[in-house]
Amino acid sequence: MARASSGITLQQLHYFVEVAAEGSISAAADLLYVSQPTMSAAMKDLETRAGRTLLLRSARGVTLTADGAEFLGYARQVTEQVALLEQRYLGRPPSRRLLGVSAQHYSFVIDAFVRMVKASGAAEYEFSLRETRTWDIIEDVRTLRSELGILYRNDFNRSVIDKLLRDSGLAFHPLFLADPHIFISRKNPLARRDRVTLDDLVGLPRLTFDQGANNSFYFAEEILSTLSSAQEIRVLDRATIFNLMIGLDGYTISTGIISDDLDPEIVAIPLDVDERIEIGWIGHSAIPLTEQAQRYLDELRAVVAGFGVVLLG
Numbered sequence: 001m002a003r004a005s006s007g008i009t010l011q012q013l014h015y016f017v018e019v020a021a022e023g024s025i026s027a028a029a030d031l032l033y034v035s036q037p038t039m040s041a042a043m044k045d046l047e048t049r050a051g052r053t054l055l056l057r058s059a060r061g062v063t064l065t066a067d068g069a070e071f072l073g074y075a076r077q078v079t080e081q082v083a084l085l086e087q088r089y090l091g092r093p094p095s096r097r098l099l100g101v102s103a104q105h106y107s108f109v110i111d112a113f114v115r116m117v118k119a120s121g122a123a124e125y126e127f128s129l130r131e132t133r134t135w136d137i138i139e140d141v142r143t144l145r146s147e148l149g150i151l152y153r154n155d156f157n158r159s160v161i162d163k164l165l166r167d168s169g170l171a172f173h174p175l176f177l178a179d180p181h182i183f184i185s186r187k188n189p190l191a192r193r194d195r196v197t198l199d200d201l202v203g204l205p206r207l208t209f210d211q212g213a214n215n216s217f218y219f220a221e222e223i224l225s226t227l228s229s230a231q232e233i234r235v236l237d238r239a240t241i242f243n244l245m246i247g248l249d250g251y252t253i254s255t256g257i258i259s260d261d262l263d264p265e266i267v268a269i270p271l272d273v274d275e276r277i278e279i280g281w282i283g284h285s286a287i288p289l290t291e292q293a294q295r296y297l298d299e300l301r302a303v304v305a306g307f308g309v310v311l312l313g
Helices: 010-022 025-029 037-048 068-092 107-122 136-141 158-167 238-248 291-305
Strands: 053-058 061-064 097-103 126-131 146-152 170-178 181-185 208-209 232-235 252-254 266-268 277-284
Touching: 010 037, 010 061, 010 068, 010 146, 025 061, 037 136, 053 146, 061 068, 097 107, 097 136, 107 126, 107 266, 107 291, 126 136, 136 146, 136 170, 146 158, 146 291, 158 291, 170 291, 181 238, 208 238, 208 252, 208 277, 277 291
Parallel strands: 097 126, 097 146, 208 232
Antiparallel strands: 053 061, 146 277, 170 277, 181 252, 181 266
């Protein structure tokens, strides 16, 4: 693509940031109250001026090329600095679009999100939090539907997860290591135990989060996913899994970090296995985090540290 001599405009950068966030030229056009042809022409002109293909277009919308992901990092820095200038000197309100997070089903993720929203102090805001499947978390971050993803690795799934992240232009950043625990109802007889073994779990329903079409052992949210269980129930959300813990004395395996405020009927009991769970966040390798994303990670670290967990990095 030939490089044009004219410069890139601030409006084009603003348009590009919104197109990347929406994953759709038409959706970004609707959001910014411009026509779809105008937005499409602006993106084509931006690519000509940049001398690179920034967007891959398909019937389902647009995704960023490798050059587009790198370009977005710079575009965000420029538009955020302009927004700060306008807030400071023109009295403009802050942007409503602040942060999107996709995560596996962890209560500490929600705890941190609640703290972040309360601390933002914004009269108007637009956040998103998606508790979803492992594959979808990676896709959300790859396509910039979310800026951050929260998931786990261990010795079993590490090579598969790391390859998928590399192929998607993403990187894993460790937050902490956790010893495996089971989550069960306070009324479960095992709730009085100091520790439990895998033998103690025989006869109890094992509860796992459904991974949909990508239902590989490597994408399971729970360690020891290859072990067989006589009674197994797959669910889609945390509310359902907690109800089944209470109603059926079921269990799931997780980090052991659980909020009494959010999940008062559930307790965590250490599981006696030779495994560790590494929790971390994923983001684009070529795109620096926004200030809001950094604030969320600060809140996440503070929540986890409050449980006596040693942070990594």
